[in-house]
Amino acid sequence: MEPTEQKKRPTGMTILLVLSFINACWNILRSIIMYFSTPMIAKMMENGEFEDAMEPFVTTFGEEMRQSMMDSMTLLSSIDPKYYLFLLVLFIGSLVGVLRMFKGDKRGLHIYAISQILMLINASVFVYPLQKPSPFTYDLLLTLMFIVVYYLFFKRMEMSNDLPQSPEQP
Numbered sequence: 001m002e003p004t005e006q007k008k009r010p011t012g013m014t015i016l017l018v019l020s021f022i023n024a025c026w027n028i029l030r031s032i033i034m035y036f037s038t039p040m041i042a043k044m045m046e047n048g049e050f051e052d053a054m055e056p057f058v059t060t061f062g063e064e065m066r067q068s069m070m071d072s073m074t075l076l077s078s079i080d081p082k083y084y085l086f087l088l089v090l091f092i093g094s095l096v097g098v099l100r101m102f103k104g105d106k107r108g109l110h111i112y113a114i115s116q117i118l119m120l121i122n123a124s125v126f127v128y129p130l131q132k133p134s135p136f137t138y139d140l141l142l143t144l145m146f147i148v149v150y151y152l153f154f155k156r157m158e159m160s161n162d163l164p165q166s167p168e169q170p
Contacts, residue, residue, distance in 0.1 A: 008160070009104065013153040016146065017102055020112070024095035031088035035081050042077035075130055083126035090115045090122065101150065104157070109150050116143045 044050040050073055058066045093115035100108025120139060128134040 008157070010153055010156065013101075013150070013157075016149060016153075017098055020098045020146065021095070021102075024091050024098060027091045028088060028095065031084045031091060035084035035088065038077065038079060038081045038084065041073060045073055045077045078130055080126055083122060086122045086126075087119065090119045094119075106154050109147075109154060112150065113147045116147065119143075 041050070044053075051070065054066050054069055057069070094112055097108045097110070097112030097115060100111060102108075120136070120143060123139065124136065128136050
């Protein structure tokens with residue numbers, strides 16, 4: 001009896017899985033850092049410490065850069081730290097989904113998709129109301145693109161496994 005043939009994962013799917021793995025790991029780290037640093041950033045903004053720290057950059061990059069940085073930091077400091085805590089949990093879920101998909105488990109796609117959709121909802125509650133214009137449409141399209149592509153890869157793998165195998169030549 002011959003050993004069972006493993007499902008062959010398409011190269012494109014492997015590339016997307018690696019990118020999703022890197023994204024999840026990076027954002028897990030980022031969420032931890034931002035959860036703890038957002039209150040400190042808000043305090044620095046209130047006390048004017050951040051604006052004082054920007055002074056050396058004004059002479060090099062100009063007033064427009066300083067204003068852009070101040071706007072970004074104001075937005076960042078107004079995000080509730082709970083957003084990053086929820087994001088941490090959701091990126092862990094996304095990572096679990098990616099790792100399961102690496103093993104060829106289609107349930108990993110479901111875990112990944114649910115995590116990604118909940119991330120959009122999380123951002124819709126905590127971040128998108130603060131941003132003008134809101135990047136919701138872009139984020140939604142990117143999320144849907146990854147989910148659909150993963151789905152199509154799994155369909156392709158299923159279809160290739162359903163094909164009758166040609167007998168081996170002696």
